[in-house]
Amino acid sequence: MNLADMTKMGFANLWRTKLRSTLTILGVIIGIGALASMVSFGTGMQKNFTDAFKRSDLFTSMNVTPGEINFNELSHGDLSSISNLMNKTPEPLTDSILERIREIKGVAIAFPEETFPGRVKIQHEETSTNIQPFPAHMAEYHPFNELLAGSFYSDDSSKNVIVRWELLHNMGLIVDDPDLNIRLTKEDSINGRQIIPADSIIGKTISITTATINRDLPKNPLGILMNRDFQPFSEVELEYTISGILKRRDEFALFRFRGGVFVPLETARSIPRLNFSSVWDILNKNRKEGAYSSFYVRVNKMEEMTRVREEIENLGVSVFSISDQLAEMKRAFIIIDSLLGAIGTVALIIAGLGIINTMIMSILERTREIGIMKAVGGSENQIKTIFFVEAAFIGLIGGIFGLGLGWLVTRIANLIVKTQLMDFDAPEMDLFYFPIWLILGAIGFSILVSLAAGLYPAIRAARVDPVKALRHD
Amino acid sequence: MDKKIRIKDLTKIYRKGTIEIPALQNVSIEIEPGRFYAIVGKSGCGKSTLLNLIGGLDKPTSGSIYFNGADLAEMSRKDLVIHRRYNVGMIFQSFNLILSQTALENIILPMIFTGIPKRERIAKGKILLEQVGLADRITHIPNELSGGEAQRVAIARAMANEPEVILADEPTGNLDSQTSEEIVNLLVKLNKDKGLTILMVTHDLETAENVSDKIIRLKDGMVI
Numbered sequence: 001m002n003l004a005d006m007t008k009m010g011f012a013n014l015w016r017t018k019l020r021s022t023l024t025i026l027g028v029i030i031g032i033g034a035l036a037s038m039v040s041f042g043t044g045m046q047k048n049f050t051d052a053f054k055r056s057d058l059f060t061s062m063n064v065t066p067g068e069i070n071f072n073e074l075s076h077g078d079l080s081s082i083s084n085l086m087n088k089t090p091e092p093l094t095d096s097i098l099e100r101i102r103e104i105k106g107v108a109i110a111f112p113e114e115t116f117p118g119r120v121k122i123q124h125e126e127t128s129t130n131i132q133p134f135p136a137h138m139a140e141y142h143p144f145n146e147l148l149a150g151s152f153y154s155d156d157s158s159k160n161v162i163v164r165w166e167l168l169h170n171m172g173l174i175v176d177d178p179d180l181n182i183r184l185t186k187e188d189s190i191n192g193r194q195i196i197p198a199d200s201i202i203g204k205t206i207s208i209t210t211a212t213i214n215r216d217l218p219k220n221p222l223g224i225l226m227n228r229d230f231q232p233f234s235e236v237e238l239e240y241t242i243s244g245i246l247k248r249r250d251e252f253a254l255f256r257f258r259g260g261v262f263v264p265l266e267t268a269r270s271i272p273r274l275n276f277s278s279v280w281d282i283l284n285k286n287r288k289e290g291a292y293s294s295f296y297v298r299v300n301k302m303e304e305m306t307r308v309r310e311e312i313e314n315l316g317v318s319v320f321s322i323s324d325q326l327a328e329m330k331r332a333f334i335i336i337d338s339l340l341g342a343i344g345t346v347a348l349i350i351a352g353l354g355i356i357n358t359m360i361m362s363i364l365e366r367t368r369e370i371g372i373m374k375a376v377g378g379s380e381n382q383i384k385t386i387f388f389v390e391a392a393f394i395g396l397i398g399g400i401f402g403l404g405l406g407w408l409v410t411r412i413a414n415l416i417v418k419t420q421l422m423d424f425d426a427p428e429m430d431l432f433y434f435p436i437w438l439i440l441g442a443i444g445f446s447i448l449v450s451l452a453a454g455l456y457p458a459i460r461a462a463r464v465d466p467v468k469a470l471r472h473d
Numbered sequence: 474m475d476k477k478i479r480i481k482d483l484t485k486i487y488r489k490g491t492i493e494i495p496a497l498q499n500v501s502i503e504i505e506p507g508r509f510y511a512i513v514g515k516s517g518c519g520k521s522t523l524l525n526l527i528g529g530l531d532k533p534t535s536g537s538i539y540f541n542g543a544d545l546a547e548m549s550r551k552d553l554v555i556h557r558r559y560n561v562g563m564i565f566q567s568f569n570l571i572l573s574q575t576a577l578e579n580i581i582l583p584m585i586f587t588g589i590p591k592r593e594r595i596a597k598g599k600i601l602l603e604q605v606g607l608a609d610r611i612t613h614i615p616n617e618l619s620g621g622e623a624q625r626v627a628i629a630r631a632m633a634n635e636p637e638v639i640l641a642d643e644p645t646g647n648l649d650s651q652t653s654e655e656i657v658n659l660l661v662k663l664n665k666d667k668g669l670t671i672l673m674v675t676h677d678l679e680t681a682e683n684v685s686d687k688i689i690r691l692k693d694g695m696v697i
Binding site: 004005369374376377378382 | 558587588630
């Protein structure tokens with residue numbers, strides 16, 4: 001008796017009781033459908049998250065800050081970092097530290113990460129935003145490598161700047177994006193705004209107005225009160241050219257740079273500014289010249305993170321990177337996936353009970369037949385196998401169609417979410433994900449559960465007493 | 474090898490709850506190869522039980538059945554499967570064909586269990602159908618066959634794995650007298666032409682006397 005014979009027999013037996021088999025298989029289809037769509041949701045969530053992280057370079061970048069209390073050590077009862085902090089002042093982030101970081105093997109780029117507030121004006125539109133000094137080198141990386149329009153400035157002394165789509169939007173300049181289906185809101189229409197082509201912004205002049213503390217204090221502090229013309233702040237207006245527009249960020253993509261306008265690194269040095277991230281700056285006291293509050297460091301490859309990180313830490317500064325949280329996030333996703341999987345498994349277990357029920361019914365009906373098989377030389381194992389093949393068939397068909405059902409459900413759910421819950425112009429996104437392991441796993445699991453459900457009936461069939469069975473009506 | 478079937482002190486007791494029902498008591502007979510035996514007796518005398526025990530469908534309470542020198546009473550369940558496959562072919566009063574399968578499929582079933590390749594077993598099944606005179610009934614299911622035809626299919630099935638012994642449990646019990654005669658004649662023919670040992674349980678003493686070489690009479694589970 002080979003597999004082809006058994007398969008044929010098993011299928012013929014199912015075919016004989018079409019309605020009952022169909023209903024049983026339907027139970028499995030629903031179970032697998034539920035399981036597959038649940039797990040696919042969990043996987044999709046994880047994938048969207050991880051993809052967003054990868055796109056936003058969070059796995060390859062880190063933040064360097066002056067030496068701080070190590071909370072990790074602290075939570076483990078290690079107080080050495082506190083005493084360290086008490087004994088020595090934290091290492092300031094100076095240009096020399098930056099140079100040393102840049103020399104570390106594997107570091108692709110490192111620059112001070114800072115923003116300062118400013119007012120920007122394009123034609124007659126005006127708004128406030130953050131100005132971020134930014135190296136031209138970053139043009140290589142996402143999202144700066146795929147601008148909506150124009151091009152990234154080519155060197156750090158350029159007079160060109162990059163603006164974000166959102167900044168222009170705040171100013172009432174609604175720039176079209178063929179990928180995003182940008183539409184006007186009611187408010188926009190009332191204000192007479194129009195969608196304008198992206199190219200119309202490129203080459204336009206943008207003026208940036210920043211404030212700085214007026215250091216020319218009168219010798220007599222009372223003079224501040226007496227001199228009505230005294231302004232504690234003075235403003236400077238500088239003009240630049242817009243060379244590129246950064247694409248609109250979708251809600252799920254993490255974007256770590258706060259700037260609304262990106263200015264070449266060297267050019268930015270000449271812009272006077274108030275750096276509120278440093279209190280010392282306002283008080284103009286104890287500030288070490290050329291010290292920054294944080295550095296952005298990017299490595300070439302994800303694998304180099306740990307080593308580069310250690311080398312930077314050896315310089316006496318602190319490093320934070322989101323990849324630290326990765327393990328924890330993965331754990332969270334495993335829990336979510338397990339919960340979703342458990343709900344689906346409950347459905348499948350119910351389907352499994354349906355299989356047991358169907359097969360026991362089938363055995364009761366076919367008792368005589370089993371007796372005949374035994375009388376003409378069928379062994380217990382062969383009879384068991386026939387019933388196992390039947391169960392496996394239910395599992396296989398149920399698994400394949402269940403996967404189809406799950407896929408269909410996720411498509412519908414995705415469509416509903418897209419049309420009902422999300423902004424009409426939100427970018428394309430799939431909440432669900434069917435990796436190959438889920439597809440094969442769902443079918444495999446379906447067969448496995450069906451076989452498990454068929455175990456008891458098959459053993460029962462094999463144990464049928466032929467003498468009684470042949471007398472059976 | 475000893476070709477005789479030696480049955481010694483064979484006892485079979487069925488238990489229903491605490492009540493013991495003796496079906497066979499100390500039966501000792503010897504079955505010579507190639508001969509036609511008729512087993513007669515009233516219903517409940519243990520005829521079918523004797524056949525089931527020889528056929529390896531059941532195990533005796535005590536005693537032994539030597540078949541080709543091996544005691545069925547001592548055999549494992551696996552060995553009994555082998556015994557049923559190759560040594561004996563069984564025929565029943567109610568035919569016991571699988572109702573969802575065609576005549577040919579029913580005949581092929583024992584050969585599926587013994588692992589004969591598909592092409593071979595189909596060819597052999599057709600030859601067997603021809604031998605029992607049903608060459609034109611290959612694709613008919615049991616419900617489309619007459620009682621006589623169904624029993625012929627059962628006989629063909631019993632011969633599928635070329636056993637030495639045919640165990641027929643009232644093969645004519647459900648048939649009219651003319652069809653009964655045809656079936657008995659078929660069994661006689663198999664006995665004469667192929668040298669098969671036949672053990673046929675029957676109510677019909679006249680037929681038994683006409684066709685058999687020897688009659689075994691049973692009463693209340695004992696040979697008389």
